[in-house]
Amino acid sequence: MKHSSHFHPDRTSTRYSSFCITTSALVIIISEQQLVLEGGILVDLGAIGSRIKAAREKKHLTQDDLAAIVDLSSTHISVIERGVKPPKLETFVNIANALGVSADTLLQDVVEHSSEGIASELAAEIMKLPAKERSRIINAVRALTE
Template structure:
């Protein structure tokens, strides 16, 4: 599996905004130029492991928070992402999302044999 640099960049941007930091401030904390951080956030440049660790530390998050779209075993982080999606939903929206999730899960499990067939190719 190849790293999804756009997804990593998007997660960095979201975490930076939640931490109420500008690109300039975060780039200063991490030791990269604001232009390089901008390129990392847009996914137009490959981010080094060292930079990922420095960014995660500066934002007080884990590297898993940034890499979960590229890691197969990321259940905990993805569950947290779902919780964040639901955080500002009203009761009606949560019911609809629950119904959609249940129907999707049922279809995925019912058609699991199709996944096995496509994985064989």
């Protein structure tokens, strides 16, 4: 079987182009910011990168600061935040821990059974509202769930 430069049957591909297949993890990269995992799960790397950036900025950290904490280059942090390349699992966990956010929060559009991601984001937004508005929202949610 002839293999193209994008197909490596014996190792995970490190080339990120407009289309790439890796057999060991069965990951198909369909664009620079999206990839499809085994089982058809679409991962929006740009959205995950944006949430990492927002969490970093919320902690008043620069890319250089975060890079130093997780032992990466600031260029690597930039690549992850822009969704150009998915981080390795170890890197992802280190970034989440350094930023004090859960993986659920960063993966909220991918994880089906998130324990806190969307709920935490929703609660944070509701807390920004005046007390009267918060009460109206809570009553509406209660009416919907009863």
